[in-house]
Amino acid sequence: MLFNPLALLSILGLVFSAVGLASSYRLERLGARTTGRGTAGVGIALGVIGVALFLWLII
Numbered sequence: 001m002l003f004n005p006l007a008l009l010s011i012l013g014l015v016f017s018a019v020g021l022a023s024s025y026r027l028e029r030l031g032a033r034t035t036g037r038g039t040a041g042v043g044i045a046l047g048v049i050g051v052a053l054f055l056w057l058i059i
Contacts, residue, residue, distance in 0.1 A: 010050025017043030 020040035027035040 004054055006050065007054040010047050010054065013043055013050065014047035017041075017047055 017040045024035035024037040024040055
């Protein structure tokens with residue numbers, strides 16, 4: 001069985017960053033000054049890089 005905890009963390013990072021990005025749009029509509037959109041975007045980018053590296057190491 002192939003199990004890599006770093007890949008699991010990358011996938012979870014993608015999911016939680018997507019949720020954060022969706023919440024940032026809601027916060028912007030409510031007039032919040034800080035929304036966290038930049039942090040969510042970086043989380044998505046790092047999650048994609050982590051999953052890509054994991055898939056590259058498998059193949």
